[in-house]
Amino acid sequence: MPLATEVRTQYEIVIGLEVHVQLLTESKVFCGCSTRFGDPPNTHTCPVCLGLPGALPALNREAVTMAMKAAMALNCSLNSSSRFARKNYFYPDLPKGYQISQFDQPLAENGWLEIAAGGGRKRIGVTRVHLEEDAGKSLHEGFPDSDRNSYIDLNRSGVPLIEIVTEPDLRSPEEAHEFLTQLKTLMLYLEVSDCNMEEGSLRCDANASVRRAGATCFGTKTEVKNLNSFRFLQRALAYETERQMKLLESGGEVTQETRLWDSREQRTYGMRSKEFAHDYRYFPEPDLLPLAIGESWKEEIRRMLPELPQAREERFLRQYALPKQDAQLLVLSRDVAGYFEEVAKLSGEPKLSANWILNDLTFLLQESGRTFTESPAPAGMAELISLMARKTISGKMAKEILEEMVRTGRRPGEVMAENGLAQIDDPEKIRAVAGEIIRAHPKQVEQYRSGKTATLGWFVGQLMKATRGQANPQLVQDVLKEELIRR
Numbered sequence: 001m002p003l004a005t006e007v008r009t010q011y012e013i014v015i016g017l018e019v020h021v022q023l024l025t026e027s028k029v030f031c032g033c034s035t036r037f038g039d040p041p042n043t044h045t046c047p048v049c050l051g052l053p054g055a056l057p058a059l060n061r062e063a064v065t066m067a068m069k070a071a072m073a074l075n076c077s078l079n080s081s082s083r084f085a086r087k088n089y090f091y092p093d094l095p096k097g098y099q100i101s102q103f104d105q106p107l108a109e110n111g112w113l114e115i116a117a118g119g120g121r122k123r124i125g126v127t128r129v130h131l132e133e134d135a136g137k138s139l140h141e142g143f144p145d146s147d148r149n150s151y152i153d154l155n156r157s158g159v160p161l162i163e164i165v166t167e168p169d170l171r172s173p174e175e176a177h178e179f180l181t182q183l184k185t186l187m188l189y190l191e192v193s194d195c196n197m198e199e200g201s202l203r204c205d206a207n208a209s210v211r212r213a214g215a216t217c218f219g220t221k222t223e224v225k226n227l228n229s230f231r232f233l234q235r236a237l238a239y240e241t242e243r244q245m246k247l248l249e250s251g252g253e254v255t256q257e258t259r260l261w262d263s264r265e266q267r268t269y270g271m272r273s274k275e276f277a278h279d280y281r282y283f284p285e286p287d288l289l290p291l292a293i294g295e296s297w298k299e300e301i302r303r304m305l306p307e308l309p310q311a312r313e314e315r316f317l318r319q320y321a322l323p324k325q326d327a328q329l330l331v332l333s334r335d336v337a338g339y340f341e342e343v344a345k346l347s348g349e350p351k352l353s354a355n356w357i358l359n360d361l362t363f364l365l366q367e368s369g370r371t372f373t374e375s376p377a378p379a380g381m382a383e384l385i386s387l388m389a390r391k392t393i394s395g396k397m398a399k400e401i402l403e404e405m406v407r408t409g410r411r412p413g414e415v416m417a418e419n420g421l422a423q424i425d426d427p428e429k430i431r432a433v434a435g436e437i438i439r440a441h442p443k444q445v446e447q448y449r450s451g452k453t454a455t456l457g458w459f460v461g462q463l464m465k466a467t468r469g470q471a472n473p474q475l476v477q478d479v480l481k482e483e484l485i486r487r
Contacts, residue, residue: 003245011210011248013241014218015170019183020161021193022134022201023066029133029160030057030100037199041139041153049133049158051096056287063131063160064291066192067107068301070162071129073186073308076111081292082130084285093136093152101132101163103282107291113186114310115178124179125167134159137200156200162192168207168218173237177230180204185309189334197228208237209254210244219244220254224268226261236261240268312337320350329358335372339381346382349389356385360399364406376405384412391425394473396464424471427479430463433471434483437462448484456480 028035031048047055071078085103111126136154143151164183170176184202187193195202204227209219224240227233239261244254259268307315309331316327316337331337340357344350361381365372375381384401387393393401393416404415424430437459438445448455459480464471 014168014209016168016207017166018205019164020203023160025062028158029060029063044155067131067162071108074111074126076108078108082107083290084288085282088281093138102130106130124169127165173234177234223258326354342378343382347385380411430479
């Protein structure tokens with residue numbers, strides 16, 4: 001039974017996220033094994049990522065570069081010296097018995113990311129960004145004896161990750177969803193991860209608690225795991241925070257624990273008591289030197305950063321006078337934003353370009369199972385936009401031409417020449433067709449002349465049909481009005 005609204009308003013929700021982002025390197029963070037996804041189990045392993053005695057790790061510079069880009073984009077302060085630590089725990093998919101991570105001296109700290117919230121903008125604090133290795137993967141189903149045995153795939157063991165930990169600044173499941181959406185967009189812009197949740201490239205755990213409205217102390221938190229989609233994150237947090245409110249309302253206490261989200265039952269359930277930092281027995285990694293980052297390296301990374309989504313959105317609003325929703329949608333993808341800019345520049349029609357890219361082009365690409373990188377060339381799309389802006393072709397004709405452009409990759413001029421598609425702007429040609437239609441439908445002519453002016457729309461439809469949609473719509477209306485009165 002859902003809680004009454006008046007009960008909910010007596011509590012404040014407090015949420016913090018721990019997001020693991022797999023970095024888009026070709027090799028693992030401490031060895032040269034491939035990070036390629038989907039290959040046969042245990043084919044990308046070596047003595048280092050298998051944890052064999054005597055094997056020594058060597059830090060992947062490209063992984064550090066990507067982690068630094070992410071930290072800078074999150075407005076974090078990069079520490080000039082950070083060091084790796086051993087995080088000790090015992091899972092079957094952790095062959096060394098510890099994970100190389102960072103603890104008291106992380107790569108970066110004290111950042112923030114702005115999200116849309118409450119009709120405005122809200123800054124969510126980022127506590128830290130640190131670099132670590134991934135564990136392997138335990139497989140509990142899909143085998144003949146899965147009811148008795150689990151299998152281990154160590155291809156993922158040693159794949160580079162960054163962990164992004166937020167401050168407890170999120171106040172609703174919706175804000176958590178928005179933060180993760182903005183974070184994913186940012187990581188894709190930076191090209192440091194593909195953020196594919198199905199393949200485990202983006203994973204999120206959420207710490208959730210509730211407290212009485214106006215209280216300054218935090219309530220007891222639970223950690224919710226198994227959140228492998230943005231939708232599940234939002235639903236799990238909605239369920240978990242309401243569960244905690246009900247527990248407190250009934251006089252019970254919230255227990256600090258780790259809980260799993262069950263998407264089939266749409267509920268969380270207890271998995272184990274929540275670990276504390278001292279449970280992991282962190283100590284400095286003796287096989288790796290501290291990571292030193294000088295000002296010259298930081299400056300090199302700063303020069304590599306692209307224009308980030310929020311800055312690009314603000315520029316689109318200012319430079320192109322786009323509707324806010326269009327600007328927000330365009331900057332969700334770096335590829336789409338770049339494509340739009342090129343089409344807008346070549347056509348000189350930014351608003352029309354945005355409208356056609358976000359609607360008709362996106363629909364046709366999705367319908368044909370293509371990605372945005374398979375769009376018609378920007379020059380061809382700009383040509384189509386220009387033809388519409390000059391009223392050389394109608395919107396209906398443009399849709400037909402664009403469909404052919406997506407299918408074949410040809411330019412608008414080629415499609416029009418082959419299919420005889422060009423807008424009819426000659427008043428006399430339109431007048432001749434109008435005369436034939438009027439003579440063939442005397443009843444509708446009398447209706448129009450008797451005051452039923454809506455009949456004009458019927459005549460426009462007949463004429464557009466007769467010209468296969470090629471007649472200039474405004475000219476059609478003007479000519480029909482003249483001819484219907486004159487005859």
